[in-house]
Amino acid sequence: MKIECSSCHKKYNIPDEKLPKDKSISLKCPACQNLITINPPAQAPPINTLPEGEALKKAIVKGVKDLPPMPQVIHKARKVMADPNSSFQDLAIVLVTDQAIAAKVLKIANSPFYGLSGTVSTIQQASVVLGQKTLNEILTMASASQLLDKPMPGYGMDPGEFWRHSLLVAFGARIITGRAKPHLAEDAFAAGLTHDAGKMALEPYVAERKEMFRRLAARGMSFLEAEKTILGFDHCEIAGEVCKSWKMPENITTAIRFHHYPSKSDGDFLSYALHIADTLALNCSLDFSFDEVETSFEDGALEFLDLTQEEALKIEALMLESVQKTTETIQAE
Structure with missing residues (x-):
């Protein structure tokens, strides 16, 4: 010098x-x-080598194919259940081809929530006793638990937190749709379990930028807003690609895509139900360590579903009760 x-x-x-x-x-x-x-020389600002905006979005969409797939046995079982000529025996034959899923189905069937504690020992028996609709719900839970019971360090979630939140939303969405549109209850449950699928795709990219997210959180910004600010898009936008990869039905994909802002869904009932259920789940104090998003309903959401605040709180209590009755027997191994 x-x-x-x-x-x-x-x-x-x-x-x-x-x-x-x-x-x-x-x-x-x-x-x-x-x-x-x-005086020491001024330090040059660090060069941001992380991709962002459209370049990042393309990389994430390309990487969606690397996410764990929905177990094939689920697709096969749903085809059997949709066939009016199929029997309980046909369904049992399909399910036992995946022993891990079959074992989980039996665990869930014997949980206190379904009131059959210890009485169901075979898949065929579960099919007969519970019926197709309930078995389909249990099958969805069994498969989702394998995908969702993972640590999410980018979002500050330990193993079990992501899964439990998803289960809460599933029960909440089913309760809400069951009041007004019972024919959507099964789809609502499946949508609830997978509503944060976009976070699974974003997880490694959020983890890389965790300090940036912390700084915005310290300023009072919600995690959803921080995703848009830092990445250029949020997990709802990426969820559509994940749903496509998992071959989810279009109505479920739409609900997941708009569950944070249902007013943009063109009046989709499932999107509103998922939004209310997700908001209630976030209010259930499940020790989310980092993903502390704004937990207020979107304006007009309760009115759209013809719900009052008091009714919403009752639904929240039912959600918690449902999860408490099931989680002890369906923790992923």
Whole structure:
């Protein structure tokens, strides 16, 4: 570094390696004894090498195919259940081809929630006793637990938190649709379980930028807004690609896509039901360590579903009760 004495204007050349990198020092000018203050060179701002905006979105969409697939046995079982000529025996034959799923189905069937504690020992028996609709719900839970019971460090969730939140939303969405549109109850349950599928795709990218998210959270910004600010889009936008990869029905995909802003869904009932259920689940104090989003309903959402605040709180209590009765027997192994 070249320096000049401000008094006698004599110039000196000091090797950079002999100067401290992060603090100022004062040296006496050998010629006139004047103090010369040397400040450290300004540090260049770090270059952001992380992709963002459209480039990042393309990379994430491309990587969706690397997410764990929905178990094939689920698609096969649903085809059997949709066939009016199929029997309980046909369904049992399909389910036992995946022993892990079959075992989980039996665990759930024997949980206190379904009131059959210890009485169901085979898939065929479960089919007969519970019926197709309930078995389809249990099958969805069994498969989803394998996909969702993972740690999500980017979103600050330990194993079990993401899964439990998803289960709460599933029960909530089913309760809400059961009041007004019972024919949508099964779809509502499936949508609830997978409503945050976009977070699974975003997780590694959020983890890379975790400090940026923390700074915005400290300013009071919701996580959803932070996603848009930092990434250029949110997990709802990515969820559509995940749903496509998992071959989810279009109505479920739509509900997941708009569950944070149902007013943009063109009046889709399932989107509103999912939004209310998700908001109630976030209010259930499940120790979410980082994803502390704004937990207020979108304007007009309760009115759209013809719900009052008091009714919403009753639904929240039912959600908690349902989860408490099932989680002890369906924790992913």
